[in-house]
Amino acid sequence: MPSTYEPIATASGTDATISFTSIPSTYTDLRLVIVTTKNPNIYINDDFGTAYSNTWLEGSGSTAISARSTSDSSWRPYNYVTQTGSNRTMMTFNIFSYAGSTYKTALMEFSNDANGSGYVTRAVSLWRSTSAINKLTVTNIYTATLYGIKNA
Amino acid sequence: MWWVQLLNSIVALLGNGAGGGGAYESIATATGTGSSGTITFSSIPSTYTSLQIRGRILLSTAGSITFTWNGLTSNYIQHYLAGSGTAASASGSTARSSLDINILAAGEATNPYVSILDFHDYANTTKTKVVRQFLGYDKNAAGGEVALMSGMNTSTAAITSITLSTNQNFTTNTVFSLYGIKGA
Numbered sequence: 001m002p003s004t005y006e007p008i009a010t011a012s013g014t015d016a017t018i019s020f021t022s023i024p025s026t027y028t029d030l031r032l033v034i035v036t037t038k039n040p041n042i043y044i045n046d047d048f049g050t051a052y053s054n055t056w057l058e059g060s061g062s063t064a065i066s067a068r069s070t071s072d073s074s075w076r077p078y079n080y081v082t083q084t085g086s087n088r089t090m091m092t093f094n095i096f097s098y099a100g101s102t103y104k105t106a107l108m109e110f111s112n113d114a115n116g117s118g119y120v121t122r123a124v125s126l127w128r129s130t131s132a133i134n135k136l137t138v139t140n141i142y143t144a145t146l147y148g149i150k151n152a
Numbered sequence: 153m154w155w156v157q158l159l160n161s162i163v164a165l166l167g168n169g170a171g172g173g174g175a176y177e178s179i180a181t182a183t184g185t186g187s188s189g190t191i192t193f194s195s196i197p198s199t200y201t202s203l204q205i206r207g208r209i210l211l212s213t214a215g216s217i218t219f220t221w222n223g224l225t226s227n228y229i230q231h232y233l234a235g236s237g238t239a240a241s242a243s244g245s246t247a248r249s250s251l252d253i254n255i256l257a258a259g260e261a262t263n264p265y266v267s268i269l270d271f272h273d274y275a276n277t278t279k280t281k282v283v284r285q286f287l288g289y290d291k292n293a294a295g296g297e298v299a300l301m302s303g304m305n306t307s308t309a310a311i312t313s314i315t316l317s318t319n320q321n322f323t324t325n326t327v328f329s330l331y332g333i334k335g336a
Contacts, residue, residue, distance in 0.1 A: 094206075096206065101325075126290035
């Protein structure tokens with residue numbers, strides 16, 4: 001069978017802001033994998049307005065909470081602890097039907113353990129646009145890799 | 153031509169090696185028709201270690217979304233950890249006739265419900281089958297939910313079909329994709 005889970009591009013830096021541009025529309029879903037020390041913000045198609053929203057489910061190590069942002073300016077985590085030294089935080093986004101003509105929804109995972117503090121977060125994020133996603137801008141990354149997932 | 157075969161071989165090697173794509177294969181895709189509330193993946197091959205279904209779901213009008221396998225209509229059990237945007241909650245239930253995709257809120261027509269279902273060791277014939285789900289939808293100020301769900305059925309039969317259902321209709325913007333994940 002043909003390959004269905006393919007790397008599209010990788011970027012790296014130190015607390016860098018990067019963009020994946022000219023994302024092909026040939027996949028069904030996108031998966032974005034980020035290594036960071038802070039709180040990445042994700043912007044789509046250079047939309048820096050308020051078309052974003054996030055619903056979070058978060059555990060701090062002692063308490064579970066849920067929170068929501070409405071008319072937000074990005075997809076993002078909720079609480080976070082800045083990592084120091086060689087510690088890193090991992091974040092992933094599964095972006096569904098990114099090339100379609102409905103609003104875009106993503107499932108986010110944020111794994112932020114700082115040895116004594118930190119957060120584990122799962123979220124659903126919405127971009128209220130019917131445009132196909134062809135550009136993703138991500139802040140505060142050490143590495144970011146974009147994958148495409150094809151279906152039959 | 154020999155050079156076409158060589159080029160295809162190089163492309164195949166790059167595809168499998170770079171992305172791990174050779175272990176993650178697309179089995180089938182189903183889209184909604186707008187006039188039916190049922191989608192079934194049948195004759196699922198037993199040649200993989202795990203299955204994954206990725207769904208983007210839009211309904212004709214607000215309603216529930218559920219799934220079953222092998223046509224079973226009893227002995228499902230589920231537990232979930234969910235966030236409504238204002239509170240975290242956990243619950244569970246037994247003796248169910250199906251498992252939920254929407255937990256706290258109803259699916260609807262404008263804001264997509266999304267779900268990732270993972271079935272591990274689905275072809276085993278001596279163990280009960282467990283599925284985990286990561287799901288959610290967000291409709292800005294109007295609400296949303298994000299949840300993690302664990303579900304099972306007491307049957308030990310290999311999973312050969314999976315049915316996704318709604319009490320409304322799946323619109324043509326609904327897409328379910330079934331993937332197989334190979335073991336070493």
